[in-house]
Amino acid sequence: MNKRMASSEQEKIRVPAPILTIFHLLIAVVLQRLLPLPIAVPVFIQWLGLGLAALGFILGALALNEFRRAQAERTPNRAGTGIVSTGIYRFTRNPVYLGFVFMLIGLTLNMGTYWGVILAWPLIVFMNNLVIKPEEISLETRYKSQYIEYKSKVRRWL
DSSP: OOHHHHHHHHHHOOOOHHHHHHHHHHHHHHHHHHSOOSSOOOHHHHHHHHHHHHHHHHHHHHHHHHHHHTTOOOSTTSOOSSOOOSGGGGTOSOHHHHHHHHHHHHHHHHTTOSHHHHHHHHHHHHIIIIIIHHHHHHHHHHHTHHHHHHHHHSOSOO
């Protein structure tokens, strides 16, 4: 299979990031019921988890605000006006997805389980392969050197 066909096939594989996140959250809840971890989550960690979930929500809100300010398309697979590289996008190319990971970890800690911390790693792998890489292929095809330059300056996650 040549590189062009591989890119084309990968671009077709798209899973909505919120669905992936909710799926991992549900798995964490089910695992806690079926296989509770023997380590109790202290109350102050539960509160920190709530703060982490709030931070995740704030990251998403900041990202959407930057798109609104730039009057850019918020849906990755639709044609937009350009690359948004201001505000939170100066620090991470994927603040919304980073926010989802923070919400998974934070909400599960707040529920009294460490399963979200464990499941954050598979979520990141799935997010990279099923969401981010296809988006990056699309953005690179659409914006070419502008996106490649942005990608060279700003990290994918942090």
